[in-house]
Amino acid sequence: MDSTMIHVCLQTEGAPTGEHHEVGERWVCSCGDNFVYREGFNRAGHPSLEWWPAPAIPQPRKTARRGLLFGPRKG
Numbered sequence: 001m002d003s004t005m006i007h008v009c010l011q012t013e014g015a016p017t018g019e020h021h022e023v024g025e026r027w028v029c030s031c032g033d034n035f036v037y038r039e040g041f042n043r044a045g046h047p048s049l050e051w052w053p054a055p056a057i058p059q060p061r062k063t064a065r066r067g068l069l070f071g072p073r074k075g
Contacts, residue, residue: 009033010051023049026057 009015009029016027021037028034036054039047 010035016051021049026054027051028056 009031012029015029016037023038025037026034027037034054034056035051037049037051039049040052042048042050
């Protein structure tokens with residue numbers, strides 16, 4: 001996705017507005033896209049606080065599973 005385009009998720013009902021948000025606050029759309037409220041440069045080249053697309057935060061696995069592909073050794 002081009003960073004200069006406004007994503008359609010930000011125009012839907014339930015999307016956060018640009019008012020009263022902390023820098024670094026995250027929002028996940030119902031379609032699965034992630035956004036973060038941070039400072040960036042708009043099309044005119046001026047710094048502005050807006051919602052920007054961001055990668056998802058990786059979640060660690062609950063348990064390490066050994067031998068997922070192969071069972072215990074035999075013989």
